[in-house]
Amino acid sequence: MQLYPIKFKPIPKETIWGGNKLVSVLSKDFPSNKKIGESWEISGVKNDISLVSNGELKGESLNDLIHQFGGRLLGKEVSERFGKEFPLLIKFIDADDALSIQVHPDDELAKKRHNSFGKTEMWYVLDAEKDANLIVGFNQEIDPKRYQQKLSEGKLEEILNLEKVQNGSCYFIPAGRVHAIGKGILLAEIQQTSDITYRMYDWNRVDKEGKSRELHTELALDAIDYSMEENYATKYVSEINKTTELVQCDYFTTNQLIFDKNKRCNYSNLDSFVIYICLDGEFEISCKGKEKTSVKKGESILIPAELKELTLIPLGKAECLEVYI
Known part of the structure; x- marks a missing residue:
């Protein structure tokens, strides 16, 4: 069988911080009365495998395609490196409220703790409301002791780097870098295939049942990269038709x-x-x-x-x- 450009049915994810821009801006066929925070565009994550939406292969899963076509689909080197797992997760994220402050483990730690890939990712901002911002990394050199002190005092924000963003802002988030998407931002996310997140702080909010979400304070300690960068944003110059x-x-x-x-x-x-x-x-x-x-x-x-x-x-x-x- 000849392969062709393949589309997949987006997978909606309802979240406490989601909004309606995936429907209103990106024309997703999702329920407009729910807080949909993420659209998983292409996913090989267990229990969230993408299904083909076009052509002869319509209805088949991404995993089915990998088993059928292997290197023809993935590339020989990619297939040898990742086996039967699709290596990337592609998402759109709509933050109608701020996401939790979080960090992801690297490959070594994720393998040891979860038998999983780590999670290095990047963000590309499609739409940002006035004064919208992201948290990326630290704004000063710190160590685990100082980090824990600020966390226990409820002053974590004092040591975090805040970035005001606009349409086209781009950030690379290697595993270990503390981060959070702020309110009023719609972005595309490219990441390793992993759904492991260590939530460090969640703004003391609760869900409609009055419950706060689980924090992963201890797990995060070994995962955090405590170093500081001078510049976190990706600098680039766009050229049309290049x-x-x-x-x-x-x-x-x-x-x-x-x-x-x-x-x-x-x-x-x-x-x-x-x-x-x-x-x-x-x-x-x-x-x-x-x-x-x-x-x-x-x-x-x-x-x-x-x-x-x-x-x-x-x-x-x-x-x-x-x-x-």
């Missing part, structure tokens, strides 16, 4: 594409699948011998590794993120 690299790490590479002319893509030197996350506008994907596939704002699509040459055809002007291993 590829702009945002993040390159061991787990993924993410580029920004803004184009109003046909863009030819040749992945002959890449041994990996490619994901496009459409941030604005609409474009079509043309592959030799296959029907064109349309991708609209708020949609994500997986390009199997065996498809090496394709053309992106913008309908007006389009913007997307290009992700691969």
Whole structure:
């Protein structure tokens, strides 16, 4: 069977801090009366496996595809490295309220404690309300003792780095870096396949039953990177009809594409699948011998590794993120 650009049915996640922008801004077919905080676009996380929504493979799961097609889908090197597990989780996140202050373990700690991958991730802001901000890292050099003192005093915010953001702001969040998404932000998140989060502080809030969410104070201590960076934001300059690299790490590479002319893509030197996350506008994907596939704002699509040459055809002007291993 010949593979083709594959779309998946988004998986909605109701959260205490979610809003309605996944529906109102990204046109997701989710219940508008619920607080939907996340749309899992492409997921291989246990119990949340994405299902194909287009073409001959419609209804099959991402895991089914990996077992059927292996390296044809993932790329030979990716398949050898990750086996039958899809290595990335692609999300849109709508923070109508602030998320908890949290940290994720690295591969070594996650393997030891949870038999899981760690969680390195990145954020790309699609929409930010006036004065919206993120927490990323520390604003001073600290050590575990000082961190615990501030936490116990209820003054954790004093040592955290606050970043005012706008549309297009980009942040790389390696495992171990303390972080939180602030109120009024809609963003795309690319991360390792992992759902392990250590919640450090949750603003003393409770759910509709009056219960506070579990904190992972002790687990977080060994996971935190206590160092400070001078600059946390990813600096880049966008150029229309050119590829702009945002993040390159061991787990993924993410580029920004803004184009109003046909863009030819040749992945002959890449041994990996490619994901496009459409941030604005609409474009079509043309592959030799296959029907064109349309991708609209708020949609994500997986390009199997065996498809090496394709053309992106913008309908007006389009913007997307290009992700691969």
